[in-house]
Amino acid sequence: MLTKFSITRSCALRKFTFLFLLLSGQILKAQSPAADGKSSFTAKLINIEAATTEVFRYNTTLHNGDAKSKVVELKADLPIGWMISFKADGSQVTSVAMDAGKTQDISIEINASATADPSKYKIPVKAVSGSDTLALNLEAVVKGSYGLTLTTPTGRLSEELTAGSHLDIQLVVKNTGTLPLKDIDLSSQLPSNWEASFEPSKISSLEPGKSQELKARLKVPDKTIAGDYAATFTANNPNGNAPAVFRIIVKTSLLSGWIGILVILLSVGLVYYLIRKYGRR
Template identity: 75%
Template sequence: MFTTFSFKPSKVRRNAAVIFLILCSAGPILRAQTPAPAGGKSSYSARLMNIEAASNEIFRFNTTLHNAETKSKVMELKATLPIGWMISYKVEGNQVTSLAMDPGKTQDISIEINASANASPGKYKIPVKAISGTDTLSLNLEAVVKGSYGITLSSPSGRLSAELNSGSHEEIQLALKNSGTLPLKDIDLTSQLPTNWEATFEPAKVSNLEPGKSQDIKLSLKVPDKTIAGDYAATFTASNPNGNAPAVFRIIVKTSLLSGWIGILVILLSIGLVYYLIRKYGRR
């Protein structure tokens, strides 16, 4: 038995029309999107506008410059600084003073600012500008100076020399001072010595030193036996994450008195032996 199928042209046309309408309505969604042309307003911004640091540290700002215009332009970077301050601009690690900006381009710029050595604690406004022939973009940064870090290491008298005998040890007094306006924490004391020399500090670490305060350090220095007499250099350093202070000492090594007498005795014995041999065998 065969089943007979019948097709109604009017129904087919109606279904085709529905499918055509669906495809037409979906058309704008399927079409590829083209990038919007550059336009709008250019900008100059920073992630952090206000940074606090010591006067002898670097104020680092991360900024972003955007050219929203439809044409390329060269942007010159300028800033107004307090007297004695310095600024540098870096793009991808390279120091620059200006840069070319293509249409729609966005560029990250690192700004490093150094305060003057005698900058007083306080807030300093740093106006920074990106200037082109047709536009000026401004950015108002703030550097807050909270003080300064300073550390010195010397002897109480200021004398940086000592005399030791070969094979002996000497105790040397050192003076560690906080010469800044901010507290110093976790100060380590280390040494750089000639081979086989030894140095110990008491204390070997200072946990806290307030501004203007000093700490006495006792250094025990040992010179190995048979060290040749002469002048030697020994460097002692006080350091923490905020700075370091080296003190280079001139160490004069002398031979001991006993060693000198032994040397003289050996010479006299040698002369006596030669004299004896001449007297005994000289006439033969």
């Protein structure tokens, strides 16, 4: 015969079992997301602004809402000269395997062409699986870049001169960026007692893709020892600088050479005279 206590304990046990099964089902459901039939391809930010020298980085999420697994290929339509890479779990990929109901974070990195004009560019990105295509329209706003080079008309960066003389070196300053450059100064780093001047000494403005020639006059002191020296000319701007390192070969002047030979001959003659005069004593 069942007691009241036994009946109460039996009911409590059944309630506990029911609650346990219910909670277990909820946990399993949370751990294994079911396919909801709605696949998606989204991004936290679709519009990013950067210079051409910087990387446009987008954080996107791809969700497979289908009831079956599939392989999704990642594609993009880029302007000429641009590059793109897709990364999943830290590795670069061109496609990802998606289980049913799976969500995958994908990082997209875009490099603009160095010659891209400042503007807004639309970057259509697609996740393709069979006949299904998910589209994501990204925007890259190029704000331009600064670029500056200093070289010679021929590209040659070595010169020769004799001690005590001067040398005129033709230089070319070029704006290799996409934004104008203003107030470009010229400076030099030379061996001790050397001198340099520039004509013109400053460029007030230089448009993108344009270049300007100038002259550097280099003066070497009289008593400079023959040999190889380094002379650095630099174009400076608040947005950057461009050095050009020259190899300067200094030679002894012809007059100095003859004077040296004459001194040697006189020394030999003096020794010979002394030997002739005092050698017999």
